Amino acid sequence: METTEKTPSLVKMFLKKMLQNKLACFGLLMIFLIVVLAIFAPLIATHQPNVMDTGATLLGPGQDGHLLGTDNYGRDLFSRIVYGSRISLIVGLGAVAVGSVIGILLGLVAGYFGGWLDSIIMRFMDALAAFPFILLAITLMTVLGTGLINVIIAVGIGNVPGFARMIRGQVLSVKEELFIEVTNSLGAKQARIIFIHILPNCLTPIIVYATMNVAGAIISEAALSFLGLGIQAPTASWGNILKEGKDYLIVAPHIAIFSGMFILLSVLGLNLFGDGLRDALDPKTRA
Template sequence: MQPTVENQKIPVSIEKDERLIIGHMKQFFSNKLALAGTILVAFFVLLAIFAPFIAPYGLNEQIMANRLQPPSGEHWFGTDDFGRDIFSRVVYGARISLWVGFLSVLGSMIVGTLLGVIAGYFGKWIDIIISRIFDIMLAFPSILLAIAVVAILRPSLENALLAIAIINIPTFGRLVRSKVLSVKEEEYVLAARSVGMKHSRILLLHIFPNSLSPIIVQATLAIGTAIIEAAALGFLGLGAKAPAPEWGKMLADARSFLVQAPWTLIFPGIAIMLTVLGFNLMGDGLRDTLDPKMKDTR
């Protein structure tokens, strides 16, 4: 008895896959901007991991006699209005910002991808309902929608993370849906359907793997956006609460000292800018590597 297509194993050349991966890596790291972005992201990730060993002072160590001291050899980024070392707080703040960025994007990516795959593959009324939900969510400015979600749930860092995840779901959903609509018309998918392969296997073996590249690129770019959104919510008092060293909260606390002690505002702002820049440069590099057509249209 001849094995069906569903039960056959498609031979895969491991050597060919390795060459493809190595080729992508060489192309990615040959892009100087992408390399610079990767270095920035790696720097802040290492900063977050080794914060207790890098920070010269405790997270909330207060020395009121040293309040609002300018940058010096003792306090590299100066001190705030409570005499806390700003460099130490910026270093610890990397943990909060990256944690919010990674987890919120992971949540929105999982939910958005699932909904996008279902809408694009099955179509009909399922697609109409999911697409209209996405349209309604995208009709609101993202930060206003996030504020509404946090206001309903109660201001906190965890609820800010949840709000950021929710507002980014339509971005992933629409991206994946458009990719699935294209992939499902490919000959190998039509052949799998014609021999009776189950929908679940088609989605797992054919649709999802061939829709992965834009998801990776969008996730990288979305982390930078999530960090900005978390900082915005923290600045508005809807995110992390004192004394957490969240960068947006640090900016909000420093507003009163913009003229008297501008360093309290400058260094957290630079940390946000460099982190977001790193993820954006890395995302652009991944886009050029994984989807060369995008390079031609830019």
């Protein structure tokens, strides 16, 4: 009975809005392609990503059956980029998950309870944010050691202050709204007020911010790998490939160009999608 009474569900309304936005669809398509690359990497890759062929180094695109050419060890660049998408996506999503969960919890507590708790949490966040991100990541990577999980943790921690600040600001304005006082007057407990009323009303900018931060995290991973602190050779990650490519910019520019292009496309896709999300998630613009 209820299903017949419902106006279009949230998901339907959201999809309708998203589909009307051409740029967001384009962004989503790019993200989708990269996700497909990552999931079906073994099926899509034409070669083993780490197998060297000293007879076929620095081949250009299309030569000898290598779609995007080979690198200085004769490894197939296309296959390396395909496998590298796995690392980029895992780091991007993982770091944002770590950063957003910790940041949202800290921001909610700081914003809702205020007072000394707020001061302690936010000054700590300020201190964390005051570190240049790369310096912070280098410190963390030195302490934690290299490796995929540690890259995720390091990049994730770098993301915490942004999320905490953003959600705290949202909480400060939302908690003064009348409907929060009304919920209080109904006899609701604080946990209900925080998680059922305040959090959902803070979430729109957070979702958009998180989407764009996935892009930022992908770049951070690339930067860390580029500096030799992130994913270690021979594992392929876009940052690693880019780093190796820089030594051969003159003789084999395709290495840096293609790996850089994939970073660019994924970041662009995520940003366009994030913009679309922002419009589609606003309940006031729902048709």
